[in-house]
Amino acid sequence: MRILPILLLAVICLSCNDQKKAAKAASSPLSDAPAWAQSVIWYQIMVERFRNGDTANDPRLEDISRGNPPDYLQNWALTPWNRDWYRDDPWFADLEGQQALEGYTIEHFHQKVQFRRYGGDLQGVLDQIDYLDSLGVTAIYFNPLNDAPSLHKYDPTHWRHIDRNFGPDPRKDAATMAQESPEDPASWQMTEADKLFLKVLNAFHQKGMRVILDYSWNHTGNTFWAIDDIRAKGEKSKYKDWYTIHSYDDPATDEDELDYQGWIGIKSLPEIKESVEHDASSVQAYEGNIYSEAAKQHIFHVSQRWLDPNGDGDPSDGVDGFRLDVAGELPLGFWREYRAFVRGINPEAYLLGEIWWEKWPDKLLDPAPFVQGDVFDAVMNYRWYRSARHFFNQSPDKIPASEFVDSLLRYTSRIPRQNTYAMMNVSASHDAPRLATSLFNKNPYKYNCKAVDDPAYKIHKPDADTRQTQKMLLAQQFTYIGAPQIWAGDEMGMWGADDPSCRKPLIWPDMTFEDEKAHPLGMRRPVDRVMFDRGLFDYYQKLIAIRKANPVLATGDLQLFKIPQQDEILVYSRYQDSTAIFVVFNTRSTEKFLQLNLHLMQKRNYTDLLTGRKVNPSKEFMIPARTAMILALE
Numbered sequence: 001m002r003i004l005p006i007l008l009l010a011v012i013c014l015s016c017n018d019q020k021k022a023a024k025a026a027s028s029p030l031s032d033a034p035a036w037a038q039s040v041i042w043y044q045i046m047v048e049r050f051r052n053g054d055t056a057n058d059p060r061l062e063d064i065s066r067g068n069p070p071d072y073l074q075n076w077a078l079t080p081w082n083r084d085w086y087r088d089d090p091w092f093a094d095l096e097g098q099q100a101l102e103g104y105t106i107e108h109f110h111q112k113v114q115f116r117r118y119g120g121d122l123q124g125v126l127d128q129i130d131y132l133d134s135l136g137v138t139a140i141y142f143n144p145l146n147d148a149p150s151l152h153k154y155d156p157t158h159w160r161h162i163d164r165n166f167g168p169d170p171r172k173d174a175a176t177m178a179q180e181s182p183e184d185p186a187s188w189q190m191t192e193a194d195k196l197f198l199k200v201l202n203a204f205h206q207k208g209m210r211v212i213l214d215y216s217w218n219h220t221g222n223t224f225w226a227i228d229d230i231r232a233k234g235e236k237s238k239y240k241d242w243y244t245i246h247s248y249d250d251p252a253t254d255e256d257e258l259d260y261q262g263w264i265g266i267k268s269l270p271e272i273k274e275s276v277e278h279d280a281s282s283v284q285a286y287e288g289n290i291y292s293e294a295a296k297q298h299i300f301h302v303s304q305r306w307l308d309p310n311g312d313g314d315p316s317d318g319v320d321g322f323r324l325d326v327a328g329e330l331p332l333g334f335w336r337e338y339r340a341f342v343r344g345i346n347p348e349a350y351l352l353g354e355i356w357w358e359k360w361p362d363k364l365l366d367p368a369p370f371v372q373g374d375v376f377d378a379v380m381n382y383r384w385y386r387s388a389r390h391f392f393n394q395s396p397d398k399i400p401a402s403e404f405v406d407s408l409l410r411y412t413s414r415i416p417r418q419n420t421y422a423m424m425n426v427s428a429s430h431d432a433p434r435l436a437t438s439l440f441n442k443n444p445y446k447y448n449c450k451a452v453d454d455p456a457y458k459i460h461k462p463d464a465d466t467r468q469t470q471k472m473l474l475a476q477q478f479t480y481i482g483a484p485q486i487w488a489g490d491e492m493g494m495w496g497a498d499d500p501s502c503r504k505p506l507i508w509p510d511m512t513f514e515d516e517k518a519h520p521l522g523m524r525r526p527v528d529r530v531m532f533d534r535g536l537f538d539y540y541q542k543l544i545a546i547r548k549a550n551p552v553l554a555t556g557d558l559q560l561f562k563i564p565q566q567d568e569i570l571v572y573s574r575y576q577d578s579t580a581i582f583v584v585f586n587t588r589s590t591e592k593f594l595q596l597n598l599h600l601m602q603k604r605n606y607t608d609l610l611t612g613r614k615v616n617p618s619k620e621f622m623i624p625a626r627t628a629m630i631l632a633l634e
Helices: 061-065 109-115 122-127 129-135 170-179 192-206 225-236 293-307 332-345 382-393 401-412 417-421 435-440 464-477 534-549
Strands: 006-008 012-015 042-045 139-142 158-162 210-215 245-247 321-324 350-353 357-359 483-487 557-562 569-576 579-586 592-596 606-608 621-623 627-633
Touching: 122 129, 122 192, 129 192, 129 534, 158 170, 158 192, 158 293, 170 192, 192 210, 210 293, 210 350, 293 332, 321 332, 332 350, 382 401, 382 435, 382 464, 401 557, 401 569, 435 464, 464 534, 464 579, 464 627, 483 534, 569 592, 579 592
Parallel strands: 006 592, 042 139, 042 483, 139 210, 210 321, 321 350
Antiparallel strands: 012 557, 557 569, 569 579, 579 627, 592 621, 606 627
């Protein structure tokens, strides 16, 4: 049955840039967000799971245990890249019932899999730069590369060096690190892994791609050189004020009695001591600084090392900024000093804060205090994704387009324009379910998103309807203000539940993989073929090309339209000078006939950049069910 057209005359036009109450920051080289951050397309890489380009540097047991392996890991071995993700490794049985450092008993798959290594390295990244270039991405966000025993590298042994197993000669690098004085930058050398990273960095720069590194200045690992010094020397250690120490080790016993404050109580992540105490159960921006000046200076020296590797005062050979982990749990005074220091080396450096939860799982933290020109240039825009998922996926319930519009306007109301446009719009990451799996389930955002928490959570391959939702959401991500981000592998068609299953090794098209048929709880599940999705890759590639070919989608103004009594239709425009692009979404399960008479819209033919279809929006036209149209004037 034909659906009557909608004549859009009585629309309510709202522009995110007309928010008169938006916070304003004085423009200066220090306060301004770098202009390049508005126009990039981010690609996030966790190197251990990206690609194994050099099997000679594969991790050994001594690497993942820092030379002190527990007895129950003696049968440990590298996991084959193509293994069914949920199939147990032979040595998993040895972990059953063992005590983890944090005190819990190792019982289920999601705990055991943390010991897996696949051998991803920087050579694998170097080998695939042409792949990334062909996709069209223009900026790389590396999860931590610092030397660390874990798969994720947020537990560093050394901040100042690239992980030994990411380079060509882990044994040589370990010897080099042992010769240095960690607190003396003059003694620091370039390891083989460091040198390879600089080669990778240069290769990206040659392609015109920016690169940022991930660091967590909030905590170290429990094998970090400073905590090791405290473990050995007790109260005589000159680093004892770097951490909050509850008790020192008793050298007269075989046990390790050293006790300290760990990040959210995690003993593998000793927390750097601050000048103030704060309530970690509910995160808020707070004043203060890092307690130890020496610890702070060490952080500055490490940052300088990668901002200007050859120390010649020209930062062009260095990284283009930093993604800063759990940034809301370090005091603002430190971050202001850090910004001034980093910008003093590279005035165009980008500082991205992980500002996420105020109180999990219900309330996201308002990033406004962190993006006023004195702390960060932008934050990871989780708020955008949670609202977009809510609207496009009806997760956890259905909301009208007007409510989605209201949320977008609310998110920008207290943030300066330049910071809003520099946001990294995150759709998935190493810390959340993959985009397709997130949309395949209706759970509230980031809540009970793996089988061990919810046995009904769908861990198998998402269906065709989910893929269509994914395409709608992506069309919004790539036409909205802020820089779109891709979690490596999403463009390949990968699926995966929350951490650790969002961290599967990437499914490269030149590899053959086992079918996924195992279930972590031993339950029945569909058997899924695992292979590169060329069609989805092409869709990502097309969206990237559209954004690049139409700069208005990156830097233009935004006008959102509230359409009365049309809960499932979303319309907005991106405009700049004489250019305007209109984006239309039909989230209904049936086609819709529309007639648009909108501000800036001319009564002429437009082309849908996604399909090549020509329409005159001032006349009746049809938009298919559950699709997006990106309309540009012919």
